[in-house]
Amino acid sequence: MDIEDRNRQLENDDRKYVWHPFTQMKDYVREKPLIIERGEGSFLWDIYGNKYIDGISSLWVTTHGHCKREIDEAIAEQLTKISHTTLLGLSHPPAIKLAQKLVSITPQGLNKVFYSESGSTAVEIALKMAFQYWHQNPDEPDEKNKFISLRNAYHGDTIGAVGVGGIDLFHKVYGPLLVDPIKVSSPHCYRCDLEKSYPSCNLECITQLEKIMRTHQHETAALIIEPLVQAAAGMLVSPPGFLKRTRELCTRYDILMLADEVAVGMGRTGKMFACEHEDVTPDILMMGKGLTGGYLPLSATMTTDKIYEAFLGKYEDFKTFFHGHTYTGNPLACSAALANLYIFERDGTLAKLGENITLLKEGLKRFWDLRHVGDIRQKGFMAGIELVLDRDSKAPFPTGRKTGIKVIMEARKRGLILRPLGDVIILMPHLNIGPRELHELINITYDSVKHVTEGTAFRETR
Secondary structure, eight states, X not given: OOHHHHHHHHHHHHHHHXXXXXXXXXXXXXXXXOOEXXXXXXXXXXXXXXXXXETTHHHHTOSSOBSOHHHHHHHHHHHTTOSOOOOSSOXXXXXXXXXXXXXXXXXXXXXXXXXXXXXXXXXHHHHHHHHHHHHHOTTSOTTOOEEEEETTOOOOSSHHHHHTOOOHHHHGGGGGGSOOOEEEOOOOSTTOTTXXXXXXTOSHHHHHHHHHHHHHGGGEXXXXXXXXXXXXXXXXXXXXXXXXXXXXXXXXXXXXXXXXXXXXXXXXXXXXXXGGGGTOOOSEEEEOGGGGTSSSOOEEEEEOHHHHHTTOOOGGGTOSOOOOOTTTTOHHHHHHHHHHHHHHHHHTHHHHHHHHHHHHHHHHGGGGGSTTEEEEEEETTEEEEEEOSBTTTTBOOOGGGOHHHHHHHHHHHTTEEOOEETTEEEEOOXXXXXXXXXXXXXXXXXXXXXXXXXXXXXXXXX
């Protein structure tokens, strides 16, 4: 079979057999699929040899770029020893070394590490830990069964994680299966559901949060929050002080704080963990995505000695945390994570990241020249450009126009891979992308937005 026949076969088999996540397959099978065959640094190549900038770090996970030699070698070395052994009652060196490393780089007091494979499972574990903690703590009331979560929240796709989510598009259909959390307003300053304006609002969303905590403290086990940025909601950046005051309220009303750092951790906001920006230590912290540098599935749920000790007891007490996954703490994944963290230290990635953050910030300014850009949100090396039909009224484009999808398809023609969140165009390249590639990414995004929202095709369909 020659290369052209092989490629056509791959495309046909992809349409025939693969059900892609978060993808309307009726639309997908009509188009020529983009099949990525290899990557290096900031770039990806498809099966035809076409080259693309990876503008979303392959869904926010590739930390230092593709085919990073140090991570390749760490995995290869571990393969010569063992590829997997269970952590259920056993251990292995990579899991031990990684746990020690994670304790040293996370906010002080998070001393225990529980591994799993994805951000969703890390959240699921956190919810179960928080719930069981209260029921096994003899000094606390056992009616603490509820969770507080924010509107617009996204914490993953497993049932518990969906239950504390707040994006109707993703979550509403599963309503009958879910827990019933107490919902509070998120700090969505562009579209505030309290109809306030920052900073004159004096963080009215915090005032509302305190009222709810005061009312429900006796029945609330934990509050779950994405620190600083609600990423999947469209890069909604919370105003300064919101996170710290949330931590203070959790302490005051004896409610555990669960920090979902799956998207915002691993340097994405300019610090290793978003909580560091406001000197916050949560009771439980979840991480995933970029933990292995984008190589292998691995996540971690970290907690305090106090919570851990509530699970200790005699065998017959059955206080054990009865949760575990087959591939929990996989040695290959732990080795990749150790190499990833080593690169952070050796290269001074976080110290150097400031230059890229500034370049991105400056490059985004000219997007305001485009009349259908309603808002630009950035925290560190995470950015979202919200496209609207009318800037003055903030009226969105009709859903059927698929404006965000059209923009990313136009960018693809120009050599850039992006993925939108509705009509919010997300930019999240790997942390040490070169300045030339970053400028090209910004320019292609600008030209693509302009072409779709102000070009001839746009005017003809208004």
